[in-house]
Amino acid sequence: MIEIHNIHKAFGDKKVLDGVSGVFETGKTNLLLGASGTGKSVLLKCIVGLIKPDLGSVTFDGTYFTNNKLDIRQEIRRKIGMLFQSSALFDSMTVEKNVEFPLKMLTDMNKEERMERVNFCLKRVGLEGSNKKMPAELSGGMKKRVGIARAIAPHCTYLFCDEPNSGLDPQTALKIDELIKEITEEYNITTIIVTHDMNSVIEIGDKIFFLHEGKKLWEGTRDEIMDSNIKELNEFIFANRLMRDAKKVEEEEREEEEERQHNGQLSASQGKEKAPSEETVETQDEPQPENPEGPAATTQTGKDKV
Amino acid sequence: MLQSLGKYLLFMSTLFIRKESGRILFNRTIDEAILIGINSIIIVAIVSTFIGAVTCVQVAYNLDNAFIPRSTIGFMVREMTILELAPTITSIVLAGKVGSSIAGGLGTMQITEQVDALEVMGINSASYLVLPKVVAAILVFPMLVILAMFLSILGGYVAGTLSGEVTAQEYITGIRDQFIPYNITFALIKSVVFAFLISSISSFRGYYTTGGALEVGAASTAAVTNSVIAILIGDFVLAYLLL
Numbered sequence: 001m002i003e004i005h006n007i008h009k010a011f012g013d014k015k016v017l018d019g020v021s022g023v024f025e026t027g028k029t030n031l032l033l034g035a036s037g038t039g040k041s042v043l044l045k046c047i048v049g050l051i052k053p054d055l056g057s058v059t060f061d062g063t064y065f066t067n068n069k070l071d072i073r074q075e076i077r078r079k080i081g082m083l084f085q086s087s088a089l090f091d092s093m094t095v096e097k098n099v100e101f102p103l104k105m106l107t108d109m110n111k112e113e114r115m116e117r118v119n120f121c122l123k124r125v126g127l128e129g130s131n132k133k134m135p136a137e138l139s140g141g142m143k144k145r146v147g148i149a150r151a152i153a154p155h156c157t158y159l160f161c162d163e164p165n166s167g168l169d170p171q172t173a174l175k176i177d178e179l180i181k182e183i184t185e186e187y188n189i190t191t192i193i194v195t196h197d198m199n200s201v202i203e204i205g206d207k208i209f210f211l212h213e214g215k216k217l218w219e220g221t222r223d224e225i226m227d228s229n230i231k232e233l234n235e236f237i238f239a240n241r242l243m244r245d246a247k248k249v250e251e252e253e254r255e256e257e258e259e260r261q262h263n264g265q266l267s268a269s270q271g272k273e274k275a276p277s278e279e280t281v282e283t284q285d286e287p288q289p290e291n292p293e294g295p296a297a298t299t300q301t302g303k304d305k306v
Numbered sequence: 307m308l309q310s311l312g313k314y315l316l317f318m319s320t321l322f323i324r325k326e327s328g329r330i331l332f333n334r335t336i337d338e339a340i341l342i343g344i345n346s347i348i349i350v351a352i353v354s355t356f357i358g359a360v361t362c363v364q365v366a367y368n369l370d371n372a373f374i375p376r377s378t379i380g381f382m383v384r385e386m387t388i389l390e391l392a393p394t395i396t397s398i399v400l401a402g403k404v405g406s407s408i409a410g411g412l413g414t415m416q417i418t419e420q421v422d423a424l425e426v427m428g429i430n431s432a433s434y435l436v437l438p439k440v441v442a443a444i445l446v447f448p449m450l451v452i453l454a455m456f457l458s459i460l461g462g463y464v465a466g467t468l469s470g471e472v473t474a475q476e477y478i479t480g481i482r483d484q485f486i487p488y489n490i491t492f493a494l495i496k497s498v499v500f501a502f503l504i505s506s507i508s509s510f511r512g513y514y515t516t517g518g519a520l521e522v523g524a525a526s527t528a529a530v531t532n533s534v535i536a537i538l539i540g541d542f543v544l545a546y547l548l549l
Contacts, residue, residue: 091414
């Protein structure tokens with residue numbers, strides 16, 4: 001579990017983070033959501049220690065991180081795996097060497113053990129057999145996968161992903177999202193993902209933190225996000241026309257459902273007062289099928305009933 | 307200017323805190339020594355051979371007094387080569403080749419977040435990336451300068467004898483005349499200082515690159531110009547102090 005408390009960060013006069021607090025739970029994919037320039041990546045970098053916050057604290061499983069002794073911070077950092085927006089693979093090394101690198105630097109494993117772990121991680125992300133390829137030979141999605149393999153190779157406890165599906169096609173983006181979620185649950189790690197992709201929110205967001213102008217405006221689950229009444233969040237979510245349309249359809253369906261329920265209640269209450277014929281009750285309770293033949297057909301049906 | 311100098315000194319101090327294990331640094335140093343040394347041999351050989359040849363021809367051209375022995379040509383080629391041309395010109399050439407390569411490489415690593423990736427792993431990126439470059443340059447530059455001295459004197463010999471300005475016997479007599487071994491030591495001290503200046507300044511420029519590809523290019527240019535200026539200042543200071 002990672003806790004952040006009252007994080008402030010400014011670059012010159014520009015205030016980027018303004019008192020952000022929150023708890024990121026273990027075994028869940030925690031999403032930092034927000035538009036570009038709202039401070040998501042800066043917050044992520046403050047958490048991992050790449051940027052020092054002006055004020056506030058970060059705690060990893062109860063161990064204070066910010067401004068703690070160097071060796072304690074180093075100890076925590078060695079449990080961190082991070083997937084960067086650009087994948088940040090070492091371009092002078094092969095895929096195998098990239099994944100092996102943290103094992104070589106951070107563990108006492110011998111060559112054989114390291115290679116076993118490398119092959120396991122590459123297989124886990126679906127890249128078995130790509131050991132000898134150079135990063136330049138990989139597609140964007142493959143680079144992200146290698147980045148994930150490198151992050152999880154030293155048995156990380158905390159996984160940070162900075163816009164893991166940026167620049168990827170929707171299908172590959174979905175696969176990367178699913179992979180991160182699977183890994184999070186499989187190894188019970190604390191995962192924090194920076195994103196502005198609503199598909200990710202819907203697919204994998206166990207807990208979502210919405211940032212706006214450096215402040216956390218909302219937090220909740222993916223089931224709650226559509227019902228939020230925060231104006232900025234709704235504007236962000238429904239900025240996408242498809243999402244707006246989806247929301248409209250959803251609202252129409254909800255209204256129809258409510259109307260149906262209302263009609264049902266009404267007929268039930270009428271039935272108590274005056275027992276109706278069986279046919280009439282059936283007509284009122286059943287959803288009305290769309291009439292293909294227009295008003296005349298309706299009239300005809302009505303005549304039949306009569 | 308002062309701010310940059312302060313930042314440079316702070317940067318240099320970070321190279322020596324929380325270093326990686328000796329084995330890792332040793333391997334990295336060997337890799338860097340190969341990159342800096344082996345890959346620079348050809349350019350150093352070409353430049354130094356022609357510098358020796360040109361020095362020989364120009365000295366011969368200026369020696370039109372019959373009372374000055376022709377062996378002076380060999381003597382002057384040796385003195386100029388050992389004291390100045392081999393260490394300084396070689397270092398300026400290496401500032402262009404090695405310095406821009408160091409700054410460009412580190413700058414690219416910085417803008418593609420590879421340096422951040424090292425930091426997140428708990429590795430001191432400055433120490434891991436820069437210290438081996440500085441140590442490798444300090445080890446390799448003197449070797450390249452010795453090679454440059456030899457080839458420069460050889461270039462003078464070939465140019466002088468082929469053009470008929472000086473005989474082989476006169477040239478060899480000249481290069482053996484009044485030889486002061488300390489001059490070699492001085493040249494090697496210069497090469498070590500220049501190696502440190504080039505590798506550290508270029509690393510500093512590359513490490514603090516921000517932005518994109520354009521800034522990487524700018525960092526490489528700054529690395530070369532700053533290194534060359536530092537070499538020239540260092541050259542004067544060392545000559546003043548040590549000669």
